[in-house]
Amino acid sequence: MSSENIYDIVIIGSGLGGLACGSILSQRGYKVCILEQHFQIGGCLQDFKRKGKLFDTGMHYIGSYEDGQILNTLFRYFNIYDKVGVSKLASEGFDILQVNGKEFAIPQGVEAFRSKLLNQFPEEEKAINAYFDKILEIYQSVDIVNLRNIVNFDFAAKKGEGENVYEFVASLTDILDLRNILCYSNSLYAGEKESASLFIHAIINVFYLQSAWNLVKGGGQIADAFKQVIEANGGQIITKARVTKLVCKNDMLEAIHVEGREPVKGKQVISNIEPLTTMQMIEGANIRKAYMSRLRNQDQTISCFSYYGILKERTIKYSNANFYYYKNKEVWGLDDYDESDWPQGYMLYMKESQDHKGYAESFTVLSPMDYNEMEPWFDTYIERRGDDYIKMKHDKSERVLTVLEDKFPDIRSCIESSYASTPLTFRDYTGVRGGAMYGVKTDSRNPIASQVLPRTRVKNLFLTGQNINMHGILGVSIGAVITCGEIVGINEIIDELRTFKQETM
Numbered sequence: 001m002s003s004e005n006i007y008d009i010v011i012i013g014s015g016l017g018g019l020a021c022g023s024i025l026s027q028r029g030y031k032v033c034i035l036e037q038h039f040q041i042g043g044c045l046q047d048f049k050r051k052g053k054l055f056d057t058g059m060h061y062i063g064s065y066e067d068g069q070i071l072n073t074l075f076r077y078f079n080i081y082d083k084v085g086v087s088k089l090a091s092e093g094f095d096i097l098q099v100n101g102k103e104f105a106i107p108q109g110v111e112a113f114r115s116k117l118l119n120q121f122p123e124e125e126k127a128i129n130a131y132f133d134k135i136l137e138i139y140q141s142v143d144i145v146n147l148r149n150i151v152n153f154d155f156a157a158k159k160g161e162g163e164n165v166y167e168f169v170a171s172l173t174d175i176l177d178l179r180n181i182l183c184y185s186n187s188l189y190a191g192e193k194e195s196a197s198l199f200i201h202a203i204i205n206v207f208y209l210q211s212a213w214n215l216v217k218g219g220g221q222i223a224d225a226f227k228q229v230i231e232a233n234g235g236q237i238i239t240k241a242r243v244t245k246l247v248c249k250n251d252m253l254e255a256i257h258v259e260g261r262e263p264v265k266g267k268q269v270i271s272n273i274e275p276l277t278t279m280q281m282i283e284g285a286n287i288r289k290a291y292m293s294r295l296r297n298q299d300q301t302i303s304c305f306s307y308y309g310i311l312k313e314r315t316i317k318y319s320n321a322n323f324y325y326y327k328n329k330e331v332w333g334l335d336d337y338d339e340s341d342w343p344q345g346y347m348l349y350m351k352e353s354q355d356h357k358g359y360a361e362s363f364t365v366l367s368p369m370d371y372n373e374m375e376p377w378f379d380t381y382i383e384r385r386g387d388d389y390i391k392m393k394h395d396k397s398e399r400v401l402t403v404l405e406d407k408f409p410d411i412r413s414c415i416e417s418s419y420a421s422t423p424l425t426f427r428d429y430t431g432v433r434g435g436a437m438y439g440v441k442t443d444s445r446n447p448i449a450s451q452v453l454p455r456t457r458v459k460n461l462f463l464t465g466q467n468i469n470m471h472g473i474l475g476v477s478i479g480a481v482i483t484c485g486e487i488v489g490i491n492e493i494i495d496e497l498r499t500f501k502q503e504t505m
């Protein structure tokens with residue numbers, strides 16, 4: 001192998017996790033190379049344009065981005081803070097939910113949300129306070145998120161992970177409207193009634209309640225910002241470089257095989273692709289059968305159908321909020337449907353027109369969809385799936401529009417053109433099995449089953465991404481810190497992170 005193909009760090013996959021590790025390590029002087037199978041980097045951060053209008057595929061809003069808050073600190077540490085354009089969602093209601101015929105706007109700020117609920121449900125004061133005490137206690141228990149050094153790191157010990165959100169909230173109150181409001185965010189982690197973990201619920205809720213922001217120029221700007229940082233520090237990102245085989249000797253990864261290219265070598269290697277897929281690529285190392293079987297048996301979160309609409313000019317007023325709609329009485333069960341009764345609900349967000357401020361130029365609708373509905377096209381690939389697939393997308397889009405009419409009665413006449421993507425689109429653009437929205441499912445009844453450590457049996461191979469730690473912008477960024485911590489020392493990184501925290505007035 002020629003010396004130019006040998007790097008300090010090779011990262012497989014340029015999703016958020018791979019790029020964040022690339023930023024941390026290239027800034028520390030390591031010679032980094034990222035291998036990405038697609039022509040576009042970013043995985044779920046990718047966006048695309050149709051008729052000049054920008055659409056996100058898998059990342060559109062972020063939380064805790066005010067000075068001093070955790071994502072702000074992480075982005076400063078990654079050196080991408082100045083390169084990412086954000087705008088704050090509406091303070092009085094960044095998320096609006098409609099369920100059981102009622103609408104409720106979630107205000108920004110944990111205490112603002114608590115006060116609004118106390119005003120609306122004064123007789124439920126005890127329940128409301130118990131709910132907030134619990135989610136804050138869980139959020140504050142996570143050392144890295146609170147930038148506390150770690151003593152006796154126990155990756156598996158997460159407060160509240162074995163508790164079920166639905167049961168916890170049901171134990172506090174019998175009022176259905178209040179239960180719905182407290183649990184609406186289950187869409188953000190594909191939570192299912194029987195298995196949703198209170199740990200994930202608490203982290204995500206507090207994260208967005210602290211402050212919630214739109215990515216004004218789409219999710220792709222985060223990937224572009226990382227690319228600038230990595231390349232400025234001498235790193236390299238190679239696209240159209242699909243990794244096919246990981247050859248090991250004496251429990252060390254010796255060569256990374258890349259389709260149509262010379263193999264490359266990393267003194268240390270980080271895989272940002274699914275743990276199971278990574279392990280299946282290994283040759284020459286004895287990966288324990290029990291470990292493989294555990295990875296194989298991990299359930300995936302549900303996938304998603306996305307509808308992208310371009311609006312005729314000045315037809316729909318822009319709303320600076322995300323809209324969550326539930327067809328039934330409860331906020332649970334979007335994943336559990338009869339094919340004939342799909343969709344059970346959706347999340348919708350808009351992009352504001354720059355030419356006609358106050359009006360939306362486009363909107364995106366996300367609705368959970370079972371991957372198995374795609375069975376007739378399992379063996380097909382992007383742009384080559386056949387006419388019956390196009391017809392299926394059209395039929396599903398019509399159904400989305402029918403449900404949208406409840407909130408936007410004239411929606412059909414406002415749409416200029418539309419596009420759609422299915423669970424297969426997610427599968428083929430990210431390599432995630434079953435196009436799972438958020439990777440592996442966490443089950444409060446068996447939290448250990450979903451846990452995967454960043455360290456592997458192959459001494460110089462580490463894992464990162466949404467299946468390590470947690471999904472989403474916070475989960476994956478923190479996961480990258482944990483993975484790089486295995487290489488450079490976790491407390492060294494936490495010490496550095498603290499110096500990037502902006503003190504607020």
Ligand SMILES: Cc1cc2nc3c(=O)[nH]c(=O)nc-3n(C[C@H](O)[C@H](O)[C@H](O)COP(=O)(O)OP(=O)(O)OC[C@H]3O[C@@H](n4cnc5c(N)ncnc54)[C@H](O)[C@@H]3O)c2cc1C
Pocket residue numbers: 012013014015016017018035036037038041042043044045057058059060061062241242243244272273304366426429430431432436437438464465466467471472473474476
């Ligand atoms: C519809 C949707 C909406 C979402 N919205 C939000 C949101 O608003 N806010 C939020 O915080 N989170 C959101 N998320 C979650 C978030 O986008 C993901 O959790 C996160 O981006 C996943 O990052 P990752 O590092 O695990 O990598 P991924 O995004 O899965 O990327 C993996 C990368 O590896 C590459 N790869 C795979 N196999 C190979 C191979 N063999 N060789 C080389 N490269 C390979 C892939 O092409 C891809 O680029 C959303 C997710 C979805 C699906």
